[in-house]
Amino acid sequence: xxxxxxNTLSRRKEDFVPLHGRRVSMFxxxxxxxxxxxxxxxxxxxxFDVVARYLRRKGYDVFYLQNVTDIEDRLIDRMxxxxxxxxxxxxxxxxxxxxxxxxxxxxxxxxxxxxxxYMPEIxxxxxxLIAKGFAYAAEDGSVxxxxxxxxxxxxxxxxxxxxxxxxxxxxxxxxxxxxxxFALWKAQKPGEPAWDSPWGKGRPGWHIEDTAITxxxxxxxxxxxxxxTELMFPHHEAExxxxxxxxxxxxxxxxxMHGGMLMVSGEEMHKSLGNFWAxxxxxxxxxxxxxxxxxxxxxxxxxxDFAPELVDEAGRSYARxxxxxxxxxxxxxxxxxxxxxxxxxxxxxxxxxxxxxxxxADDFNTRxxxxxxxxxxxxxxxxxxxxTGRVALDExxxxxxxxxxxxxxxxxxxxxxAVVEGLMDLLVRLREDxxxxxxxxxxxxxxxxLAKLGIVLEDTRDGVRWxxx
RNA sequence: GCCGGGGUGACAGAGCGGCUAAUGUGACCGACUGCAGAUCGGUUUCCAGGGGGUUCGACUCCCUCCCCCGGCACCA
Numbered sequence: 001x002x003x004x005x006x007n008t009l010s011r012r013k014e015d016f017v018p019l020h021g022r023r024v025s026m027f028x029x030x031x032x033x034x035x036x037x038x039x040x041x042x043x044x045x046x047x048f049d050v051v052a053r054y055l056r057r058k059g060y061d062v063f064y065l066q067n068v069t070d071i072e073d074r075l076i077d078r079m080x081x082x083x084x085x086x087x088x089x090x091x092x093x094x095x096x097x098x099x100x101x102x103x104x105x106x107x108x109x110x111x112x113x114x115x116x117x118y119m120p121e122i123x124x125x126x127x128x129l130i131a132k133g134f135a136y137a138a139e140d141g142s143v144x145x146x147x148x149x150x151x152x153x154x155x156x157x158x159x160x161x162x163x164x165x166x167x168x169x170x171x172x173x174x175x176x177x178x179x180x181x182f183a184l185w186k187a188q189k190p191g192e193p194a195w196d197s198p199w200g201k202g203r204p205g206w207h208i209e210d211t212a213i214t215x216x217x218x219x220x221x222x223x224x225x226x227x228x229t230e231l232m233f234p235h236h237e238a239e240x241x242x243x244x245x246x247x248x249x250x251x252x253x254x255x256x257m258h259g260g261m262l263m264v265s266g267e268e269m270h271k272s273l274g275n276f277w278a279x280x281x282x283x284x285x286x287x288x289x290x291x292x293x294x295x296x297x298x299x300x301x302x303x304x305d306f307a308p309e310l311v312d313e314a315g316r317s318y319a320r321x322x323x324x325x326x327x328x329x330x331x332x333x334x335x336x337x338x339x340x341x342x343x344x345x346x347x348x349x350x351x352x353x354x355x356x357x358x359x360x361a362d363d364f365n366t367r368x369x370x371x372x373x374x375x376x377x378x379x380x381x382x383x384x385x386x387x388t389g390r391v392a393l394d395e396x397x398x399x400x401x402x403x404x405x406x407x408x409x410x411x412x413x414x415x416x417x418a419v420v421e422g423l424m425d426l427l428v429r430l431r432e433d434x435x436x437x438x439x440x441x442x443x444x445x446x447x448x449x450l451a452k453l454g455i456v457l458e459d460t461r462d463g464v465r466w467x468x469x
Numbered sequence: 470g471c472c473g474g475g476g477u478g479a480c481a482g483a484g485c486g487g488c489u490a491a492u493g494u495g496a497c498c499g500a501c502u503g504c505a506g507a508u509c510g511g512u513u514u515c516c517a518g519g520g521g522g523u524u525c526g527a528c529u530c531c532c533u534c535c536c537c538c539g540g541c542a543c544c545a
Contacts, residue, residue, distance in 0.1 A: 008473090011473095073544060073545085074544090074545085077544090077545070147542080154472085157472060157473065157540075157541090158471095158472050158473065159471080159472055159473090159540085159541070159542095160471075160472080176542085176543095178542090179542055179543095180542050181542075182542060228539090229473075229474075229539060229540080230539055230540060231540090232472095232473075232539090232540070233472075233473085233540055233541065233542090234540085234541080234542060238542095258473095258474095260474080260475090260538090260539090261474095261538070261539055263537095263538070266537085266538090268538080268539085297481075297482070297492095297493080298481085298482065298483090299482085299483075301474085302474090302475080302482085302483095303474075303475075303538060303539080304481095304482095305481090309480090310480085310481065310494095312494095313480075313481065313493085313494050313495085314481085314493090314494085316493090316494060316495090317481090317492095317493050317494060318493095320493080320494095323507065323508085324508095326507095327507075327508085359483090359484095362484095365483075365484090367482060367483055367484095367491095367492080368483055368484070368491075368492085370483095370492075370493085371482090371483070371484095371491055371492035371493080372491095372492085373492095374491095374492055374493060375491085375492075378508095378509085381507085381508050381509070382508085382509065384508080385501095385508065385509060435503080438503075440503060440504070443503090443504090444503095444504075444505080447504095447505075447506095448505095451506095456506070456507085457505090457506085458505090458506055458507055458508090459502075459503095459504095459505085459506085459507095460501090460507085460508085461501070461502095465507095467507090
């Protein structure tokens with residue numbers, strides 16, 4: 001099946017065709033570690049994690065590269081305010097970020113590239129841009145990109161230079177030749193970290209680190225560039241201008257993907273509004289899989305509204321699917337060879353796998369893919385009720401494993417082993433004996449005791465089944 | 470102001486020029502049941518922001534208005 005991907009550059013869905021056979025180079029704008037990772041970051045990275053997972057599932061050899069902008073204005077600002085070194089801040093916030101990503105099962109990144117590890121490439125690009133006439137050094141040792149020299153400026157976001165000048169609400173920096181010009185290199189101010197350059201001490205401007213990183217790893221053109229929509233202008237626009245002018249290769253990126261923003265109860269998330277949700281706080285309140293499921297419940301390009309009640313609701317919704325997975329596990333333990341509902345379940349499994357794949361192939365439509373899983377879950381539950389056999393159940397387990405692998409869900413490890421199964425058989429039998437004697441106190445005592453261990457007993461028409469947490 | 474993206478049933482949220490608007494949550498009814506849990510069946514939405522237009526037919530395409538969100542070159 002052809003994968004269709006919405007490309008911001010063309011504003012439509014396109015057939016996904018990698019540049020080099022099955023190899024896919026994918027870059028996603030990472031964090032600037034100047035503050036806590038929040039739930040908006042997490043939405044973006046969960047979305048692109050699924051993109052990478054799905055492409056890999058489809059047989060693509062994806063190299064997923066993400067930058068860490070470990071030198072930037074906001075970081076310096078934080079440094080001044082906190083009295084801590086920028087390296088110290090980077091260490092803390094990157095650590096927190098990676099911890100959150102691990103817990104959210106965002107495990108598909110191949111390499112996190114730190115801006116400051118690419119100084120040679122950054123300087124090379126700036127020098128190259130000056131040599132080609134796309135950039136100029138100002139008196140103070142800063143270097144700017146001359147946007148008037150780049151005809152495609154604005155092609156990604158649809159911005160027009162003249163209109164920006166008309167709508168500008170801030171005074172134009174007088175070191176610049178044109179209002180739209182942006183800094184490639186910023187001259188050092190007192191107390192700021194700095195690196196040597198042909199223009200004196202300074203640091204890279206925001207934007208240049210990403211092209212330095214991608215040109216080094218991917219060359220002048222690569223397959224997918226992702227990020228949240230807020231980065232479209234000026235950040236991604238600047239990347240295009242830098243890279244295409246520097247390498248002379250167009251287009252710099254084949255597919256631009258942008259994820260929708262996250263709101264909190266209908267408002268922008270801000271510390272000053274008191275509605276700021278650090279990722280670690282959200283993870284303290286909800287299970288990582290629930291949060292992940294919440295994000296994937298909407299299409300990645302849609303903005304989503306974050307509200308505790310909505311995440312709770314997603315949790316209830318997700319519990320239904322998780323319950324089906326547990327039911328499958330429990331039923332498989334009974335190991336019937338065949339059942340009356342085998343054919344129905346096997347057909348449903350095939351249908352579900354197909355529907356899931358079709359949804360994912362259509363611009364990674366996780367919401368529709370999840371809808372397919374829900375429909376399938378009902379089929380599974382129905383088949384189990386009627387009675388289904390081992391082969392069909394094994395297929396169902398495999399199907400859920402497939403969904404889970406792509407979405408990063410259903411990862412609960414089952415702790416079953418032979419001893420546990422033997423003990424459970426024994427307990428279930430003892431409880432059944434008690435029930436037959438109408439000794440419900442003993443029966444309920446066994447059930448409650450197991451519940452405390454995370455094991456649920458369910459009495460069904462054709463016997464007891466148990467599920468581990 | 471300019472650029473981009475949205476406004477769908479109680480809520481969340483998809484698809485599609487034409488079958489009852491997917492799926493989930495919630496609520497209600499029923500089945501199952503010693504109790505519990507899970508599950509199954511059914512019910513609950515029917516001016517899809519307002520107005521115009523195209524069409525045999527629009528939630529889906531076009532125009533317009535309203536509202537919401539993000540971005541808009543300094544860099545706090």
